[in-house]
Amino acid sequence: MKRHVRPYGDTTGDGMVQTSFTLPVPFGPKADGAAQQLANKMGIDPAMVVHSHAIGADFTFFVVYGSVGHIVDLDEVRVVEREYPLLSPSEVNTTLKKLLRRKLVVVGGCIGTDAHTVGIDAILNIKGFAGEKGLEYYRELKVVNLGAQVSVPELVRRARAEKADAVLVSQVVTQRDAHVLNTREMAAAFREAMGDRRPLLIAGGPRFDPLMAGELGVDRVFGRGTTPGEVASYLVHAVQTKKEGAA
Template sequence: MSIVRPYGDATGDGMVQLSFTLPVPHDKVADGAAVQLANKMGMDPALVVHSKPMGPDFTFFVVYGRVNHLVDTSTVEVVERDYPLLTPKEVNAAVKRSLRRRLVVVGGCIGTDAHTVGIDAILNIKGFAGEKGLEYYREIKVVNLGAQVSVPQLVERARAEKADAVLVSQVVTQRDAHLLNTREMSAAFREAYPPERRPLLVVGGPRFDETMAGELGVDRVFSRGTTPGEVASFLVHRIAPRAAA
């Protein structure tokens, strides 16, 4: 079945739950404003099931209600994994076979972003979701620059390390900072390198759209839930053929 409707209490009942914040004090008028907004978004009926003050002038809401919208899953566009998922042993063997040296990865958080949890989950040996990070891979050299790295610093370090890939994590999204920083980063690398020598550019974060790689000028976008094994497998998938050329 390609046509579906949201599920809440019973199949196909159209019930959904959403949360948002309004710049109004927490009172009954605020709850009414939240219901009005939900109605205008297509929820009818809509019920405020939770509201909480966020300081004196803002209120956070959770609203539950019914929508009549249908979803056609046959028209959904996603980025499917187009490479095999390898074990650490297979990644090491592939790197050793194709490069005959260690694969060099430089990573960090650019701009004013100080949230290193994402990049550390991929790079640090402790890893994420039960998987070891890239530092665990014998044939991968990891250079983790940490937080608040400027784009010029990133380019300079990538050149100094002769990086094969550059991994950037962006969590701060106010005013689309993650998109602006990524575009600045990709432009800087294209200016600093000839096309055939530019390292792979990979960005990740919970609010990236994986279909935007081309628009952002990077080779791959990873979103929430990405594991170190997925990243390592992608790097091997893209770098091994380049090394053989």
């Protein structure tokens, strides 16, 4: 793999990119000019407004296409790479049965005022996501889905009552970094209530960066597009790692 790369549009290395945005400007030639000016200031030069349309009376949506001079240094890219294998449901069940000799208990929900359960339901509910069945499908998992707008004290209480091995929280509402604040509050509450005996803490949502786990105080962060199989495989990995560390 090359170390230095540029965006690809029509020919290799031509730097062509496409971006979209909205400006609070009425639709028309001046709006297109404003979009082109913004694109130029973003480093897109030349920039072409290839599409624009009105959004109400005072806003315009744009699609801009053009070339950037920036180069990506792949050696400077920092991401969280999966360090564990993806397992099939049968492999997850077999491994957990050998490791625990009981069902692994997972408590999940949306904390704070977040009422968007699509994400947590995609991971927990049997219907699943992206062609994969959710964690309820796994024979060796006991899933407790608390749903939406769960307070942090209630989450801690239920996790203790259920003797949870893992707690999964989903955050979709991100205005004013609500997802960050809520997750930090949740992690602090579990540390205070349970100390080192706390369950695995896992956060997920479209605006989370997996690199944020440490600063949020959780064990793992999953971002956009995560599937139930990835989460189940991580749970197995985490349990194995904990068992090996205690041995």
